[in-house]
Amino acid sequence: MIVAQQKPLEEIRRLIAPYEKILILGCGTCMTVCGAGGEREVSFLHGALRVAQVKGGDGVHAFLEYTVKRQCDREFLDPLGDRVSEVDAILSLGCGVGVQVVAERFPDVPALPGVNTSFMGATEQGGVWDERCAACGDCRLAETAGICPITRCTKGILNGPCAGTKNGKCEANKDIDCAWVLIYKRLESLGQLDKIRRYYPPRNFRTIPRPRRLAGITSIDLGGSNG
Amino acid sequence: MYSVSMYETKDYPTDRGEKISFDRSLIPPCQAACPLHMEIREYVDLIAQGKVMEALRVIRNDNPFPSICAHVCTHPCENACRRSQVDKPIAIRALKRFAVEFGGDRMVQGEAETMRSERVAIVGSGPAGLACAYYLRKLGYPVTIFEAHSELGGMLRVGIPQYRLPREVLDTEVQRLIQMGVEIRRNTRVVSLDLLFGMGYKVIFLTLGAHQGLRMGVEGEESPGVVDGATFLREVNLGLKPSLGEKAAVVGGGNVAIDAARTALRLGTKRVVILYRRSRAEMPADPTEVEQALEEGVEVQFLVTPTKIKRANGHLSVTCMRMELGDPDAGGRRRPVPIKDSEFDEEFDTLVTAIGQAPQIPEDFHLRMGRGSTVQVDPATLTTNRAGVFAGGDAVTGPATVVEALAAGRQAALRIDDYLQHRYPLANKEVREGLAGDLLPKTLDMVKKTSRLEPQVLPPEARGKNFEPVELVYNWEAAINEARRCLRCGVGAEILFQDKCATCLTCLRVCPYNVPYLDEGGVIQIPADQCQACGICVTQCPAGAIVLRKPYDRRHVASELDHALRSAAESKFKPFIIGFCCQYGLFGTGALASLWRRAKAGIWIVPVLCVAKVEAEHILRAFEMGAEGVFIAGCGEQCAREKTAFWVSQQVEKVRKVLVQLGLASERVQMFNLYAGDEDPAHALDEFTEKIGGLYLASVIKQEVKS
Numbered sequence: 001m002i003v004a005q006q007k008p009l010e011e012i013r014r015l016i017a018p019y020e021k022i023l024i025l026g027c028g029t030c031m032t033v034c035g036a037g038g039e040r041e042v043s044f045l046h047g048a049l050r051v052a053q054v055k056g057g058d059g060v061h062a063f064l065e066y067t068v069k070r071q072c073d074r075e076f077l078d079p080l081g082d083r084v085s086e087v088d089a090i091l092s093l094g095c096g097v098g099v100q101v102v103a104e105r106f107p108d109v110p111a112l113p114g115v116n117t118s119f120m121g122a123t124e125q126g127g128v129w130d131e132r133c134a135a136c137g138d139c140r141l142a143e144t145a146g147i148c149p150i151t152r153c154t155k156g157i158l159n160g161p162c163a164g165t166k167n168g169k170c171e172a173n174k175d176i177d178c179a180w181v182l183i184y185k186r187l188e189s190l191g192q193l194d195k196i197r198r199y200y201p202p203r204n205f206r207t208i209p210r211p212r213r214l215a216g217i218t219s220i221d222l223g224g225s226n227g
Numbered sequence: 228m229y230s231v232s233m234y235e236t237k238d239y240p241t242d243r244g245e246k247i248s249f250d251r252s253l254i255p256p257c258q259a260a261c262p263l264h265m266e267i268r269e270y271v272d273l274i275a276q277g278k279v280m281e282a283l284r285v286i287r288n289d290n291p292f293p294s295i296c297a298h299v300c301t302h303p304c305e306n307a308c309r310r311s312q313v314d315k316p317i318a319i320r321a322l323k324r325f326a327v328e329f330g331g332d333r334m335v336q337g338e339a340e341t342m343r344s345e346r347v348a349i350v351g352s353g354p355a356g357l358a359c360a361y362y363l364r365k366l367g368y369p370v371t372i373f374e375a376h377s378e379l380g381g382m383l384r385v386g387i388p389q390y391r392l393p394r395e396v397l398d399t400e401v402q403r404l405i406q407m408g409v410e411i412r413r414n415t416r417v418v419s420l421d422l423l424f425g426m427g428y429k430v431i432f433l434t435l436g437a438h439q440g441l442r443m444g445v446e447g448e449e450s451p452g453v454v455d456g457a458t459f460l461r462e463v464n465l466g467l468k469p470s471l472g473e474k475a476a477v478v479g480g481g482n483v484a485i486d487a488a489r490t491a492l493r494l495g496t497k498r499v500v501i502l503y504r505r506s507r508a509e510m511p512a513d514p515t516e517v518e519q520a521l522e523e524g525v526e527v528q529f530l531v532t533p534t535k536i537k538r539a540n541g542h543l544s545v546t547c548m549r550m551e552l553g554d555p556d557a558g559g560r561r562r563p564v565p566i567k568d569s570e571f572d573e574e575f576d577t578l579v580t581a582i583g584q585a586p587q588i589p590e591d592f593h594l595r596m597g598r599g600s601t602v603q604v605d606p607a608t609l610t611t612n613r614a615g616v617f618a619g620g621d622a623v624t625g626p627a628t629v630v631e632a633l634a635a636g637r638q639a640a641l642r643i644d645d646y647l648q649h650r651y652p653l654a655n656k657e658v659r660e661g662l663a664g665d666l667l668p669k670t671l672d673m674v675k676k677t678s679r680l681e682p683q684v685l686p687p688e689a690r691g692k693n694f695e696p697v698e699l700v701y702n703w704e705a706a707i708n709e710a711r712r713c714l715r716c717g718v719g720a721e722i723l724f725q726d727k728c729a730t731c732l733t734c735l736r737v738c739p740y741n742v743p744y745l746d747e748g749g750v751i752q753i754p755a756d757q758c759q760a761c762g763i764c765v766t767q768c769p770a771g772a773i774v775l776r777k778p779y780d781r782r783h784v785a786s787e788l789d790h791a792l793r794s795a796a797e798s799k800f801k802p803f804i805i806g807f808c809c810q811y812g813l814f815g816t817g818a819l820a821s822l823w824r825r826a827k828a829g830i831w832i833v834p835v836l837c838v839a840k841v842e843a844e845h846i847l848r849a850f851e852m853g854a855e856g857v858f859i860a861g862c863g864e865q866c867a868r869e870k871t872a873f874w875v876s877q878q879v880e881k882v883r884k885v886l887v888q889l890g891l892a893s894e895r896v897q898m899f900n901l902y903a904g905d906e907d908p909a910h911a912l913d914e915f916t917e918k919i920g921g922l923y924l925a926s927v928i929k930q931e932v933k934s
Binding site for chain 1: 726727729730731732733736737768769770771772843844847848850851853881885888889890891
C-alpha cells in the first residue's frame with residue numbers, strides 16, 4: 001500500500017491562498033488506510049482550515065469536500081464533473097498518482113497536493129507504517145528469504161552484511177535491524193544458507209527509464225476481435 | 228454559504244447519492260421477552276442519564292399501568308437479559324419502579340375523547356380488563372367495566388397481598404381510568420351475555436380471571452379448617468380478617484402459596500409451614516419472594532405432600548408422605564415419586580391449599596371451553612365462538628402473570644377496534660430484527676464487571692406484623708448506577724457503507740472488546756450481537772463507513788453542539804468555552820448540574836453520551852464558531868466502557884497539533900475527569916477558565932498592537 005503523510009497545515013494554507021473556492025478531494029483507498037486523506041481526514045482538514053480562517057483572519061475561502069473511491073482511475077472522478085466546474089482549485093489528498101490523474105482529468109482546474117507521498121509500506125501496528133518495497137522492478141526476494149535488502153538495508157547492498165553491522169543493528173541507525181542479519185537468520189531457519197554464500201553481481205544502476213508503463217494482455221486491443 | 232460543512236454532509240449520502248437515515252437498531256432480548264414489548268433499553272438508558280421523566284414517558288408508551296408492573300411484574304425481561312452472561316441481569320423492574328416514583332407517574336392525567344359510538348362491555352376488572360378499557364378509551368370507544376366484587380382490580384386486588392402491591396397504586400390507576408371516562412359497575416355479576424348485548428353493547432370482552440382453587444383430591448379436604456389459597460387471599464384483601472389459628476400449613480410451591488404463607492404470618496399466625504412436594508429448585512414461585520418468606524420466618528418442608536386430613540378436637544391431623552424426585556416430566560421439572568411407608572402425621576390448626584387455580588365460566592355464556600376449563604379463543608384475534616365476544620387474561624390462559632394479562636388486554640382492544648371498524652385484523656408487524664445469542668468469550672472477558680444493585684427491602688423484623696410494602700425504591704445514585712450496567716444490545720456500530728470501507732482494519736485494532744473481525748472473504752464484519760456500542764470505531768474509522776445503529780445516536784453530539792454554539796452566539800458573554808461532558812452517571816443530575824451552576828458565565832456544556840463519541844471535528848467546529856477553549860469531561864473510573872479516555876486523548880492531541888500550527892496555545896483543549904475521586908472537577912474547571920480568559924486577553928492585546 002502507498003503510504004503518505006498530510007502536509008503541514010501552514011503549507012496547505014500557502015498552497016490554497018490564491019484560490020477562493022476549493023474542493024478538498026479525498027481518496028478512499030490507500031490514503032484512507034494510511035490515515036492521510038480518507039473521508040475523515042478530508043473532514044478534519046476542512047475543519048482545521050475553517051478554524052485557521054477564523055483565527056488567522058487571512059483570506060476567505062469556501063470549501064467543498066468529497067471523497068472518491070480511488071483517484072488513480074479516471075472513472076471514479078467522473079461524478080465530480082459539476083462540482084469541479086464550480087471551484088477554483090482542487091486540493092487532492094490522494095497520493096502523487098492521484099493528484100496527477102486529477103490534474104489530467106480536469107485540465108482547467110489547478111490540482112494541489114495535500115499530502116506528501118512517502119513510500120510503499122506495511123502496517124507495523126495501528127498508525128505506524130514501515131517501508132517495504134522500492135519498486136526497483138527487479139525483485140530478488142526469493143534469494144533473500146523474503147526480506148528486501150534494497151529497502152531495508154540502509155545501503156541497499158546485495159551482498160551483505162557490510163562491516164557496519166553490530167549486534168544485529170545497522171551502523172547508520174541503532175534502532176534499525178540490519179537487514180542482512182535478518183536475511184541470514186531467516187535463511188538459516190529455512191535451511192537455505194547456501195543462498196547467502198552466492199555472489200550477486202552488482203545491480204544494474206542504470207537509471208530506470210521513466211516513466212515506466214506496464215501493459216497487461218487485456219488492455220491490448222488488436223482490433224478485429226469480433227469472433 | 229457556498230461551502231458544505233460536515234454538519235450538512237453528514238446525513239450519510241453514499242457514493243450513489245442515496246440517503247440512508249432510518250433506524251437500524253435491533254430489538255434487544257429484554258424487549259423481545261416482554262409480553263408488552265416495552266422499549267426497555269431506551270428507558271434504562273434514559274435513567275442512566277438521569278432523565279427520569281423522559282424514561283417514564285417511554286414506559287407509558289407501551290404500558291398502561293407502569294406503576295403496577297413496577298411492583299409486581301415477574302420481569303421476563305430480566306431472565307432474558309444478556310448481562311447475566313457477564314455477571315447478573317439488570318434490575319429492570321426496580322428501575323421501572325424508580326422511574327415511576329421519581330418521574331411523577333401519579334401526576335399523569337388520564338385523558339381520552341369519545342369519538343366512536345359503539346359501546347364495549349368489559350366483564351371483569353383484572354389487569355386484562357383494565358388494560359383493554361384503557362386502550363379502548365384511547366381509541367375513543369365508550370367502555371363499561373362490570374366487576375362482581377366491591378373493588379376493582381381483579382387478582383391485583385384480591386390475589387396480590389398489599390405488601391407487594393400497595394392499594395394506593397391500584398386506586399390511582401382506577402381513578403385515572405374513571406378520569407378517562409370509563410364507566411364502572413361494581414358489585415355487578417354478569418349472568419348473561421345476551422342481556423349485555425340487549426343493553427346495547429356491541430362487543431363484550433371477558434376477563435373473568437382464574438379464581439377457583441384446584442382441589443388436591445385427598446380424603447378430608449372438605450373438613451372445616453381447610454381453605455383454598457385464592458379464597459383466603461380474597462377474604463384478607465377484601466378486608467376480612469380470617470383467623471388461621473396458631474399453626475397453619477400451606478400446600479403448594481407457587482406464588483400464591485408464598486403469598487398465603489406470608490399473609491398468614493402478618494395476620495398473627497405463629498407458625499406457618501409450607502408443604503411442597505418437590506425441592507426448592509423446582510419451586511415455580513419467584514426466588515426473591517421465597518427468600519423474603521424464609522427471612523420472615525416461614526418454614527418450608529420440601530418433598531412432602533399431604534395424603535389425608537382428619538379433623539379432631541378443633542385441630543387438623545394431616546398425614547403427609549415423603550417424596551423423592553424421579554424423571555423429568557413434559558415441563559422439564561423432575562416428577563415427585565412417593566417413598567413407600569414414609570407417612571407421618573402432623574398437627575395444624577388450619578390448612579391452606581394453593582396448588583393451582585382455574586377459571587370459572589358460567590355455562591350460560593355458551594362459550595366453547597378448552598383445557599382446564601379455560602375459554603377457547605383464536606390466539607391472534609382473541610375471538611370466541613360467539614360473535615362479538617372476546618376473551619383474554621387468566622380466563623383464557625389459566626393462571627398467568629400480570630404483564631401477560633396487560634398484553635392480552637391491549638391485544639383485545641386493538642382487535643376489538645379492528646372488529647368494530649370492519650377491518651381485517653392487522654398483525655403487529657415488527658420491521659426491526661431481533662438480536663439474540665451469547666457474547667463470545669473474547670468479548671465477555673473485556674466487559675467490565677459491576678455487581679447488580681438490588682433495591683433495599685424492609686428488614687424482616689419490620690415486616691412481621693403489617694402490610695407495608697417490603698421492597699423500597701432506589702435512590703438516585705443506586706438507580707443510575709444500576710441503569711448504567713445495561714449493555715445496550717442492538718444499538719452498536721455497523722458498517723453501513725461497505726462500498727466505502729477500505730478494509731483498513733482500524734476498527735479491528737481499536738475495538739476494546741475484540742468485536743470486529745475479518746471474514747473469509749476479506750470483508751470486515753461487526754457482529755451486532757457482540758458490539759458493546761462504545762462508539763470508538765465510529766470516531767476512528769478513516770473512511771466514515773461505520774455508524775451507530777440509531778439515528779439519534781449518530782446525530783447526538785453534532786446537534787447538541789450546534790445548540791450550545793447557537794446559545795453561545797446569542798449570549799453577550801465573550802469569551803466562551805465549550806465543554807463536552809459525559810451525560811451518563813450522576814452527571815446528568817449531580818456533577819454536571821453543579822458545573823452548570825458554578826460555571827462562570829460563558830461556559831456552555833454539550834452533554835454527550837460518552838465522551839468517546841466526540842470527534843476531533845466537533846472540537847474544531849467549536850473553535851471555528853468562536854470558542855476560546857474546549858474541554859472534555861469524562862466520567863473517569865465510573866465509565867462503564869473500556870478505553871474511552873485513551874481515545875479521547877487521541878482526539879485531543881490531534882486537535883492540539885492543529886492549534887499549535889495556527890499559533891494558538893495547545894492548552895486551549897483540555898480533558899478532565901468528572902469523577903476522579905480526590906480531584907475536584909469544578910476546581911480544575913476554574914483554573915481552565917482563568918487560563919483561557921488570560922489567553923483571550925493576550926490575543927486581544929496582540930490584535931490591538933497589530934492594528
